[in-house]
Amino acid sequence: MDTEAADAKTPVDARIYPEDISEESIERISLLEPFGAGNPTPTFVMRDCIITSINLLSFGKHSKFTVVCEGEAFTALFFGTNIQHEGFAVGDEVDIMFSMDINEFRGLKTVQLVVRDMDYADSYKQKVMAIQKECAEIIDGSRSPMDAEIPDRTECSKVYGEIKNLLPTGKGTFSIKKLVSSPGTPSMFKTSVAIKAFEQIKLMSIERITDTEYRGEIIKHKEKVDLFSAPIMNERRADRDV
Numbered sequence: 001m002d003t004e005a006a007d008a009k010t011p012v013d014a015r016i017y018p019e020d021i022s023e024e025s026i027e028r029i030s031l032l033e034p035f036g037a038g039n040p041t042p043t044f045v046m047r048d049c050i051i052t053s054i055n056l057l058s059f060g061k062h063s064k065f066t067v068v069c070e071g072e073a074f075t076a077l078f079f080g081t082n083i084q085h086e087g088f089a090v091g092d093e094v095d096i097m098f099s100m101d102i103n104e105f106r107g108l109k110t111v112q113l114v115v116r117d118m119d120y121a122d123s124y125k126q127k128v129m130a131i132q133k134e135c136a137e138i139i140d141g142s143r144s145p146m147d148a149e150i151p152d153r154t155e156c157s158k159v160y161g162e163i164k165n166l167l168p169t170g171k172g173t174f175s176i177k178k179l180v181s182s183p184g185t186p187s188m189f190k191t192s193v194a195i196k197a198f199e200q201i202k203l204m205s206i207e208r209i210t211d212t213e214y215r216g217e218i219i220k221h222k223e224k225v226d227l228f229s230a231p232i233m234n235e236r237r238a239d240r241d242v
Contacts, residue, residue: 012097016044018072021111026100046113047095048121049074054090056082067096067113075103078115085166089181093124128177132212135176135192139199140208144235151190156227158185159194163204163216171217173209197230 029042049067057064063078076096088094098113120128137143151159162182166174176188176195185191195214198204203225207215227233 011043012045013042014044016046018046018070018074021046021072021074021100021113023102023109023111026102026111029100041099043097043099043116045095045097048123049094049096051088051090051092051094054084054088056084060085067094074113075110076113076115078118081115083118084181085178087175087178087181088118090183093121094118095121129211131188132176135188136208136211138189138192138232139196139206139214141196145189145193145232149187149189149193150233150235151186151194153227155186155190156194156197159191160198160203163195163198164218167216167218171215173213173215175212175214177212193232196232197227200230200232201225201227 046067046069049069051065052068052073053066055064056062060082061080063081063083065076065078065083067074067076076098095118096113096115097117098115100111100113103110103112119125134143138145138149159179162179162185163174165182166172166178176191179185179191180188186194195204195206195216199206202219203221204219205217209215
């Protein structure tokens with residue numbers, strides 16, 4: 001373990017590596033108990049982990065997910081947080097801040113990470129920011145989509161459904177990354193094209209706040225609107241079977 005300065009969001013006691021995480025290390029830490037206000041539970045940071053699965057518990061109130069770091073897989077629990085609503089998805093590279101305990105079920109003991117906070121890994125964050133900036137250019141019309149970035153009807157329907165989920169009152173703020181965190185949602189580029197199409201056919205209004213955040217409002221229609229009447233859906237449709 002390497003001692004590090006406190007993380008910007010959550011103070012951590014040390015950086016920890018996969019080889020340091022074991023039942024034995026947790027038992028050694030337990031010798032420091034009892035933990036409390038004057039003796040807080042040790043919090044560690046593990047960097048550059050890849051999320052490989054996500055399961056939401058208690059109707060999305062809590063998250064149970066798997067991360068892989070340096071080839072080692074760990075089960076992580078994040079109580080009180082729906083990590084998909086926070087924009088995290090399978091495949092994301094993250095840094096996680098956590099304490100450790102041992103879960104025992106039917107006589108089988110396993111190590112689990114109790115997450116206190118998480119963020120995108122630095123290199124991955126830069127990549128995601130670059131993609132979101134390109135997505136913003138698609139939405140504001142300064143960049144035309146490529147053929148492979150044009151969504152089909154099913155993908156557009158999925159994006160619209162996710163927007164409605166994120167905006168239960170019909171209006172509010174959202175990010176492209178949050179929209180694509182749900183399984184089955186198309187890429188950020190396809191999602192951006194769909195959003196631009198919704199704006200063009202007046203299914204919703206969009207206001208760009210930053211390169212990553214938007215303010216949107218769903219506009220109700222009495223009659224069915226033709227999605228492919230949107231100009232952006234016809235810009236690069238050569239050889240496409242829609």
